[in-house]
Structure formats: structure tokens, C-alpha cells
Amino acid sequence: MARTLINAPSTARRGEVIEVRTTIAHPMETGFRPGSDGKTLPRDIIRRVSCRYNGELVFSAELFSAIAANPYLAFHTVATESGTLVLSWEGDKGFSHTETIALSVTG
Amino acid sequence: MKIPGRALLLALAVLATGSGASAQTPAGGDSRRSGFEFMGTSTQAMQKDDALNPAMLWVKDGESLWAQPAGQSGKACVACHAAASSSMRGVAARYPAFDERLSRPLTLGQRINQCRQHHQQAATLRAESQQLLSLEAYVALQSRDLPLAPPADARLAPFRKQGEQRFLQRMGQLNLSCAQCHDQNAGGRLGGSLIPQAHPTGYPVYRLEWQALGSLQRRVRGCMSGVRAEPYAYDAQELVELELYLTARARGMAMETPGVRP
Numbered sequence: 001m002a003r004t005l006i007n008a009p010s011t012a013r014r015g016e017v018i019e020v021r022t023t024i025a026h027p028m029e030t031g032f033r034p035g036s037d038g039k040t041l042p043r044d045i046i047r048r049v050s051c052r053y054n055g056e057l058v059f060s061a062e063l064f065s066a067i068a069a070n071p072y073l074a075f076h077t078v079a080t081e082s083g084t085l086v087l088s089w090e091g092d093k094g095f096s097h098t099e100t101i102a103l104s105v106t107g
Numbered sequence: 108m109k110i111p112g113r114a115l116l117l118a119l120a121v122l123a124t125g126s127g128a129s130a131q132t133p134a135g136g137d138s139r140r141s142g143f144e145f146m147g148t149s150t151q152a153m154q155k156d157d158a159l160n161p162a163m164l165w166v167k168d169g170e171s172l173w174a175q176p177a178g179q180s181g182k183a184c185v186a187c188h189a190a191a192s193s194s195m196r197g198v199a200a201r202y203p204a205f206d207e208r209l210s211r212p213l214t215l216g217q218r219i220n221q222c223r224q225h226h227q228q229a230a231t232l233r234a235e236s237q238q239l240l241s242l243e244a245y246v247a248l249q250s251r252d253l254p255l256a257p258p259a260d261a262r263l264a265p266f267r268k269q270g271e272q273r274f275l276q277r278m279g280q281l282n283l284s285c286a287q288c289h290d291q292n293a294g295g296r297l298g299g300s301l302i303p304q305a306h307p308t309g310y311p312v313y314r315l316e317w318q319a320l321g322s323l324q325r326r327v328r329g330c331m332s333g334v335r336a337e338p339y340a341y342d343a344q345e346l347v348e349l350e351l352y353l354t355a356r357a358r359g360m361a362m363e364t365p366g367v368r369p
Contacts, residue, residue, distance in 0.1 A: 003164045003167060003168060004164075005158065005161075005163050005164060005167065007158040021158045021159070023158075023159075023161055023163075023164060025161075025164045027318075028318075068315070068318055069318035069319065070161040070164060070318065072159060072161065
């Protein structure tokens with residue numbers, strides 16, 4: 001289970017632009033560095049991050065080797081109706097992590 | 108900075124020509140400055156905002172470890188100490204402190220391991236392990252913004268003196284002492300990086316170079332291999348003594364844990 005920090009409002013007014021800020025613990029091993037035995041360490045990075053708001057894709061990003069460990073990503077979306085934001089991170093070595101945020105929209 | 112060798116040669120050139128900038132001299136009486144003030148604005152922003160600070164990943168871990176039973180006693184930290192937010196407030200600011208049982212000073216991390224061994228009857232955590240750093244960061248977070256308050260315990264004095272001597276003593280193939288950079292040339296540059304005054308206000312810190320959280324001992328060991336000295340082993344008495352001196356030197360400065368450093 002990866003460790004994550006998620007910052008997002010739990011309530012918002014309809015039509016309000018909300019910011020979601022995420023950090024996930026991940027080594028983001030580039031695939032270019034030699035290990036202590038001199039052999040290149042295999043790449044182990046998060047390749048894709050996405051966020052679905054009530055099933056609809058509202059944000060996605062592709063990450064590459066140049067991204068530092070424990071990647072931080074922030075993005076905005078418009079609060080349309082109450083529901084859930086499902087964040088998911090997918091990467092090498094079958095890495096997969098999902099977090100769900102509940103959002104209640106008023107007005 | 109992955110090439111400390113080259114950076115140090117540059118620093119040597121600076122020392123040799125005597126053109127190193129002197130320590131920052133602000134208007135106030137206290138010329139001590141936290142490493143925070145030597146960082147770029149983006150790194151400062153990272154430390155100031157808990158949502159941006161990656162060290163909070165470890166803090167969050169520490170928070171769950173605090174409540175998780177360990178060892179044969181089946182007790183969690185919280186069983187004896189109750190909520191860390193009240194019981195641990197100001198504790199990290201007093202470490203290293205003198206331990207009666209061992210008759211020597213212990214760092215916060217060593218204290219946590221003593222607790223695990225004697226009260227929880229659990230295996231000690233390895234130095235720099237994620238679990239130990241997480242607990243340390245969580246405990247130290249409770250002292251954030253409090254002034255560093257090293258105890259006035261007379262039994263610590265000889266150890267602190269030893270630490271001071273070690274701070275002033277030249278070491279390694281480059282034959283440099285801690286004081287030559289951090290007292291005499293603080294504010295100057297070592298290659299591309301500003302030399303801070305070496306006040307341990309934010310430990311354990313998330314260091315961008317490490318891309319992870321690390322202790323003051325890791326930082327000091329890094330400096331030692333930088334001057335091509337043989338670093339003391341983790342938890343060696345020498346490192347604890349240095350930490351004692353450094354905290355006394357930074358007495359009264361505000362704790363920033365969990366800090367972010369370049």
C-alpha cells in the first residue's frame with residue numbers, strides 16, 4: 001500500500017473551481033542509475049496518474065523517468081455535482097494505487 | 108549535488124584565496140540563521156505548506172505507528188504516552204538528553220529505540236529505517252515552532268564539550284573542520300550551493316538530494332565523506348556528541364520539523 005497525501009475540499013458550491021493536491025510515496029527509479037553491484041537498476045516509475053469525477057476523466061498525466069521521487073501533482077476541476085473523485089496511479093512492476101475522495105456539492 | 112569532490116575542490120580554492128563571503132550579518136543582535144533562509148523560495152514554499160511537504164508522508168506514517176501495538180508487551184506508544192499532540196509537545200526540542208540507565212546522552216531516535224526495547228519489548232528499529240524516521244518526524248512535529256531547548260543538565264556538559272572539539276577539529280583528506288565551512292564561511296558557496304550555518308532546526312529533514320527523509324546523523328555523515336573523512340557509524344557516540352553541541356549552538360532557534368532542504 002503506497003502512502004499518499006491528498007488535499008481536496010470535501011464540500012464546494014456548484015460551479016466552483018476546486019483544487020486537488022496529491023503526493024504519493026514512490027521511489028521513481030529512473031532505469032539509468034547503476035546499483036551497488038554496477039548493474040543498472042531496472043526502471044520503476046509511476047507512468048500514469050488519472051482522476052475520474054463520477055466516472056468522467058477530468059485529469060490525467062503521463063510521468064517519465066525525469067520525475068523525482070514522491071511525485072506531487074495538483075490540478076483543478078469544476079464541482080458539478082456531489083459524488084466521488086477517484087484518483088489512480090499506475091506504474092512499472094504492476095504498481096497500482098487508488099484513492100477515493102467524497103465531494104458534496106451545494107447550491 | 109552528486110559530485111561533492113569537485114564542489115569541495117572549488118570550496119578549497121575559495122578558502123585558499125580568502126575570497127569566501129563572510130557569514131550573514133543581519134541588523135539584529137543574533138546573527139544565527141536557519142538553513143531555511145539559505146534556500147530558494149520554491150524550496151521554502153515546499154516546507155511551509157504541509158500539503159506540498161513530502162516529509163508529511165513520513166509524519167502520517169509515524170502517526171499510525173504511534174497507535175500501533177508493537178512487541179511482546181502488545182502496547183502502542185499511545186498506551187503510555189497518550190496523544191502525542193500534548194504529551195510530546197516540546198520533547199524533541201530537548202534532545203539529545205541524558206539517559207540514566209546508560210549514563211550517556213541519547214538522541215531522539217535512540218530514545219525511541221530504548222522505549223521499544225524496554226517498555227514495548229519489541230525489536231529496535233534500524234537507524235535511518237523508514238519506521239524510525241517516521242516516528243521521529245511525528246514526535247518532532249509536535250515541537251514545531253517551539254524554541255530548541257537543550258537541557259542544562261550538568262552531566263551533558265563533558266559530552267557537549269567533546270562535540271564542540273570535534274566541530275572545531277580538522278578531519279579527512281581535505282583537512283577541513285565543520286567550523287571552517289559553517290562558522291567561517293557560512294553564506295559563501297560550495298560549488299553552486301550556499302553554505303548554511305548548520306543549525307539542526309528541521310530534522311529529520313526531507314532532503315531533495317536524498318529524495319527521502321533523513322536524520323541529522325545522515326547529514327553529518329554526508330559532510331564527513333565530503334571532506335573525505337571516514338564517517339562515524341550511525342549512533343556512534345561521536346555523532347551524538349556533535350548533535351549535542353549543534354543543538355546547544357542553535358539554542359532558542361525555532362524548530363521547523365519536518366524541514367525541507369535542497
